[in-house]
Amino acid sequence: xxxxxxxLRTELLALFNQDLNLAVExxxxxxxxxxILDSLTFVELLFRLEQRYGVRADLETLxxxxxxxxARIAAFLEEEIRAGRARTAS
Amino acid sequence: MxxxxxxxxxxxxxxxxxxxxxxxxxxxxxxxxxAAERRGFSLWSEAHRLGVPALPAHAVREPVPDHLRxxxxxxxxxxxxxxxxxxxxxxLPRLGAFNLHPGLLPEYAGLDSASWALYEGAGTHxxxxxxxxxxxxxxPIAWQRRFPIGAADTALRLNQRSIREGLxxxxxxxxxxxxxxxxxxxxxxxxxxxxxxxxxxxxxxxLPIEGPVARCIGLVRACDFRPFPSPWGTPGLLRGDRRVExxxxxxxxxxxxxxAGTLGPRHDDGIDLACGDxxxxxHLVRWNGTVMAAQEVLREGELLRRGPGDDAGGTKx
Numbered sequence: 001x002x003x004x005x006x007x008l009r010t011e012l013l014a015l016f017n018q019d020l021n022l023a024v025e026x027x028x029x030x031x032x033x034x035x036i037l038d039s040l041t042f043v044e045l046l047f048r049l050e051q052r053y054g055v056r057a058d059l060e061t062l063x064x065x066x067x068x069x070x071a072r073i074a075a076f077l078e079e080e081i082r083a084g085r086a087r088t089a090s
Numbered sequence: 091m092x093x094x095x096x097x098x099x100x101x102x103x104x105x106x107x108x109x110x111x112x113x114x115x116x117x118x119x120x121x122x123x124x125a126a127e128r129r130g131f132s133l134w135s136e137a138h139r140l141g142v143p144a145l146p147a148h149a150v151r152e153p154v155p156d157h158l159r160x161x162x163x164x165x166x167x168x169x170x171x172x173x174x175x176x177x178x179x180x181x182l183p184r185l186g187a188f189n190l191h192p193g194l195l196p197e198y199a200g201l202d203s204a205s206w207a208l209y210e211g212a213g214t215h216x217x218x219x220x221x222x223x224x225x226x227x228x229x230p231i232a233w234q235r236r237f238p239i240g241a242a243d244t245a246l247r248l249n250q251r252s253i254r255e256g257l258x259x260x261x262x263x264x265x266x267x268x269x270x271x272x273x274x275x276x277x278x279x280x281x282x283x284x285x286x287x288x289x290x291x292x293x294x295x296x297l298p299i300e301g302p303v304a305r306c307i308g309l310v311r312a313c314d315f316r317p318f319p320s321p322w323g324t325p326g327l328l329r330g331d332r333r334v335e336x337x338x339x340x341x342x343x344x345x346x347x348x349x350a351g352t353l354g355p356r357h358d359d360g361i362d363l364a365c366g367d368x369x370x371x372x373h374l375v376r377w378n379g380t381v382m383a384a385q386e387v388l389r390e391g392e393l394l395r396r397g398p399g400d401d402a403g404g405t406k407x
Contacts (some may be wrong), residue, residue, distance in 0.1 A: 020131045032317045039246075039318050041131050043100040047107070060250040064317045 002081040003088050008074035011089055015048060016070065027070040037067065053077055055086035091267060092162055094183070096120040096150055097169040101190065101253045102133050105169040106142070108257050112264055115142055117161055120171070122147045150175040154182055165267055167260065168222060172201075180222050185271040187222040188232060188263060192252040194218060195234070196284035199227035204248035205322055206287045207239065208312035211304050215239050217252050219259040221276060226286070230276040233259045244314035245322075291322040296396040297336050299327065299350045299363070303370045310339045324376060327351065327394035334387070334394065335376040342369025353392045356385040363394065 009027045016024040022036050031037040037045065042059055045067070049055050055077060066076040080086035095116040097105050102121060109116055119137040123146055124130060137144040149155070150173050159182065166179060166187035180187040193203020194216040207215045216236035221229040235255045239248065266273045291313070297306050306325075313322045314337070324335040339360075346354065346364035354362030354369055361384045362369040372384040388394075 021135065022130055039315075040100045040103060040133070042318075044103065044131055044136070058250065058254075060247050060254070068317075 002078045005071075005074050005078055008077050009070055011052075012070045012073055012077075015045075015052070019048060020044060024070060027074070029070065030068055031070070032064070032068050042067070049073075049077070052089050053081070053086045055080045091164045091264070092117050094118050094120070094158065094163055094166045094179075095169065096147065096166065096171045096173070096175065097133060098122060098147070098171045099133075101170040101192070101256060103136060104253055104257050105167060105190070105260055106133065106137065106140075108260055109264075110140065112261075114264065115140075117163060118143045118145055118158060120145045120147045120149055147171055147173050150179050152176070154178050158182065164271075165263070166222075167263075169256075169260075174226070175222065177224055180224070185267050185274065189220055189222045189227065189229070190256045190260060191218045191220060191227050192249065192256060194236065195220060195227055195231060196279040196281055198287060199284055200287040201289050202287065202291075202321065204252060205245045205291070205312040208243070208245060208248065209292055209305075209308045211308045213239060215248055215252065217256040217259060219256070219263060220279070228279065228281065228284075230278045232275050232277075233262055235259060244311050244316070245320070246315045246318065249315075293325065295323055295325060297325040297327050299365050299394070299396060301365065302367045303341055303365045306336075306365050306370055307339050307341060310336050314338065326397075328397045329388070329392065329394055333397065336363075336372055337374040337376055337381055339363075339370050339372045342371045344369060349393070351394045351396075353388050353390055353394065356388075356390055358385075361385045361388050361390070 013024060013027065016022045020041060022041060024036060046057050066072050077086060081088060091114050093109060093114055093116045095105055095109065097119065098121055106119060119142050121133045121144060123134045124132045134144050163183045164185050166183045168175060168189040195218040198206060204215060214236045216234055218231055218234045220231045223229040237251060237255060293309060297309065299306060309325050313320045313324050324337060326333040326335040342362050346369045348364050350364050350366055352364040354364060360371045360373040363372050374381055375384045375387055377387045
């Protein structure tokens with residue numbers, strides 16, 4: 001069962017602020033417009049998401065719009081977990 | 091095996107992860123430290139977190155520190171670092187120093203190989219792992235991998251593919267080095283075919299509408315690093331006295347039959363723009379700083395023109 005979207009948002013905000021040391025205050029902050037995600041941090045984010053949720057995505061093929069905000073990443077993860085292509089946080 | 095990694099950007103990070111996955115934690119990572127006031131994630135911070143000693147990248151221009159000279163280094167890997175490495179560093183490792191170049195050598199030496207390949211309409215791109223010499227991108231080739239450029243490839247996608255393929259070449263090197271290094275190929279480059287491509291983008295920042303459609307589309311794709319800033323900027327044209335930037339385009343479906351720069355019919359997915367040998371379909375433009383559907387901004391019958399001089403690649407975003 002997919003976790004509540006709010007749970008995913010909280011987990012992702014912690015991932016940004018603590019693991020990646022990138023300050024993201026709100027789930028609706030535009031990560032691309034604000035320059036928080038560049039090609040390096042984007043690749044690292046994908047690595048951490050794969051480690052934690054088992055979701056596989058690469059910058060070569062993914063729709064980056066799904067990663068514009070923490071809220072959108074949470075929605076993407078929820079969809080992947082529901083479809084059995086990812087798991088809840090480990 | 092003892093490895094020194096000189097790296098930057100996501101490719102450098104990928105190389106660090108590859109080395110750790112292979113049980114070969116680098117003896118040192120040389121990379122650019124983040125500015126003191128800048129919080130955030132970097133190869134430097136990640137090396138520290140993983141317990142890998144990090145040195146500032148500019149150290150490669152200085153004498154090799156004693157502790158590295160005495161460490162018995164086997165390999166030095168240069169992954170997307172633009173620092174010119176001094177000779178004593180290149181002769182330090184027992185099995186050699188290797189540069190992962192994100193382009194095909196000898197034809198695409200220098201910078202921004204993927205963008206140049208797209209601009210030139212090349213059918214293939216590739217990556218090269220070569221032995222390092224004091225010259226830039228000149229040493230004998232160890233391995234090279236080619237792959238086709240797809241119609242939908244942008245500079246971002248091609249660069250990402252290059253990193254993925256390049257890490258595959260580093261794996262080959264680590265395997266060969268682990269078996270003693272004698273199987274590492276050493277094929278001299280044919281330097282008569284060498285081209286060194288520099289930092290300055292072509293066409294002065296303007297879309298070359300007098301030329302073929304393919305050249306225009308090649309430049310648009312070469313500048314397409316969305317959603318990240320483009321080091322080549324975005325090619326533009328003058329609309330009246332203001333610049334409109336062409337963010338996304340594809341080949342049109344019929345000959346233009348009108349002057350280059352003339353805007354043709356509007357469609358659901360864009361508007362036609364006459365070039366030297368036909369129409370291209372403009373899908374997205376940047377106008378007033380905002381990326382918008384081209385057909386919502388531009389009007390049939392308007393004439394766009396190339397501006398004077400060098401616009402330095404337009405908006406670097």
